[in-house]
Amino acid sequence: MGKLILIVDDEEMTLQMLSAFLKLYGHDCIAAEDGVEALEKAYKFNPDAVILDVMMPQMDGITVCKKLRANPTTAHIPIIILSGQSHINAEGEGLEAGANAYMKKPMDPQEMLKLLNDLMERDPF
Secondary structure, eight states, X not given: OOOEEEXXXXXXXXXXXXXXXXXXXXXXXXXXXXXXXHHHHHHHHOOSEEEEOSSOSSSOHHHHHHHHHHSTTTTTSOEEEEEOOOSTTHHHHHHHTTOSEEEESSOOHHHHHXXXXXXXXSOOO
């Protein structure tokens, strides 16, 4: 049975590509184009995992990640930060915010799928 994945990115092409790819492997996907919408959908749908871009309008991915971790209803959800940011501490910022993993764009879709499935199979406690 597929899992529900929330994909958050302000680039329409990234949303479509990730959604289509994950659906091929049996997952259901919902999309959000900014951080505010991401939080609304995370609280409403309680996804099994979140793939989260960093640079977005209204609220960046680091802030979204911190808010998801601070809320008891979403604190357990695996989060992968997917970012084009390449400055030296970008990965550290994402992991410090509570992300389970950090991947740079462009990413290998098979690597993303393996990481996502591994994270969703872990016991959150």
